[in-house]
Amino acid sequence: MKATRNFRRPRVLIVGCGDVGMRCVPLLQHAHVFALTSHAERSAELRAAGVSPLVGDLDERRSLKRLAGLAPTVLHLAPPQKTGDDDRRTRALLSALAMRRAQALPGIRGTPATIAPVGRLRRARASWAQARSLARLANIVPDGLRRAAASRAPLRFVYASTTGVYGDCGGAWIDETRVTEPANARAKRRVSAEQQLRRATARGTIVASIARIPGIYAANRLPLARLEKLTPALVDADDVYTNHIHADDLAAILVRLATHGRPARVIHASDDSSLKMGEYFDLVADAFGLARAPRITRAQAEEQIEPTLLSFMRESRRLVNRRLKEELGVRLRYPSVEDFLREAAGAEEVAKDAAKDVASRP
Template identity: 90%
Template sequence: MKATRNFRRPRVLIVGCGDVGMRCVPLLRPRAHVFALTSHAARSAELRAAGVSPLVGDLDVRRSLKRLAGLAPTVLHLAPPQKTGDDDRRTRALLATLGTRGVGALSGARGTYAAIAPVGRLRRTRASWIQARAQAEPANIVPDGLRRAAASRARLRFVYASTTGVYGDCGGEWIDETRVTQPANARAKRRVSAERQLRRATVRGTVAASIARIPGIYADNRLPLARLEKGTPALADADDVYTNHIHADDLAAILVRLATHGRPARVVHASDDSSLKMAEYFDRVADAFGLARAPRITRAQAEQQIEPTLLSFMRESRRLVNRRLKEELGVRLRYPRVEDFLRDAASAKQGVKRR
């Protein structure tokens, strides 16, 4: 009976089921049979224990992805690109592999499920016009008419976890999702590549893809405690950059919400309401956990003392407007600001001490 119920339930595939993906699972399981692609067979037992059906495959080995074809009409793509090159080959492989059978998908109406009609072939002249229009648009905009057309034809509902690093340095300005992307490193260029692939697939009617641009993720297990204990320095205020944040539980809720209510080819900032410089964030965490604050150094000193990967995040400053998140998706954050989480964390810590 259990196998029969699972067969009949709508299916959702999570690609890249790490910490955030596992937080999505309990939000999805009451309504769907959840599958997860993992490149590590050793994780299968962990996934099964969480109620997930594991599929072993590697986005870098396309032949290992064959079982994904036609498996699920709703896909959460949370896997990062490969570590080299400007093109996201993993997203390209995933889009090439995913099946063509409409088997029912998460619907935006009342949070229920509905079948997706098969895609009709566009006439060649119309397809050429749509593709030309899409390529002519700025990287983060697809016309509303094309969105609606794509939504009516798409076989697959697709949610992609991108990054706010696609904007590059914005000099601390407040920006919304219409800001032109200007990736400053190969890591961000690969994310832009993935977004463009998904937009083009949406315009062609292959998928209906919604994109979440994600800032720094934090949670109990994702705080800079080791960095603070080590005494790694932060930038002096005059040289510091604005950063943006989202709690991992809130991010999981946003991604699941996008699966039912996200607009095709639409970008949403998955960011909370915080407006903190990087050193301010470190100070708030240090104070909450009774640690020494990070020492301050100038940017010139940081160039000499801080390793390149960490330093790259200290070169980009921006503040994110999250109006779409609230007004279009109707998301209410559990932790609107970092301080809200840290206050709860500090209270929990005090409660443990009293016991």
């Protein structure tokens, strides 16, 4: 019975099921969720969360064969590889997914085609509609036809990109129509992935929606270690605007995109905050009773801060999230960083009081 229920449930494949992917799982409770992982040791953790693990590596195409035809909805949350300007991992994933074979419709010559282009989809749907009408007259349930039509439908595809594709915007407010100008190889690979998905959507092989994501935070993703080490931040005159989204809100946005995202449409998965980087660190420090980060000039930062962290201090922008609210109808649980920190600080005080109460008992 359990196998039958799983067969009937809609299927969703999560590629790159880390922290955010695991937060998506409870939101997909009515679906049979699969997760691609390159770490076999994570299989037990995934099963415990109700996920069917698939061990495979986006850098090893032969390991991706089982993904073909597995699920009609894909959440692609995996980052690109660490070198080059082209996102080879997204290319490998699209190639593996395109290997699914559509069952032949009755009266139509079967082919081992990849996901059908738009013209063929229209002809297949027309044949399906005609056959369905005939079946209704004959009081027949056309299960084979239904499966064939479903196998030819384009995949729903959600991609987790980054706002780094814009490069430095000088602190300007920008929306999703802003031209991409990636300033580093990491962002160029994200642009490559987006372009691959747009082309596949134009061909009719998938229906891809793209979430451009800023800095992700949560209780387990705060810069507490950085603050404890007294890593410097920039003085206000040299500081940059950053953007944020809570990991739970991000998971909800990605799942919403899977059902309501428009083809090849970009959405800013960002909250309403308008903070400079140093302001963000100060808020976190104050909420957790830590010393604020010391401030240094940009010239000093070039000498004292390691290159990867410094790269984030070179880009300044503020994101407009109107599409997120008006098109997707998303209501953020944490509209700003301050909303979360107030809740987190309150929870910490409650925990401290509870610990004191336990310690005072005889």
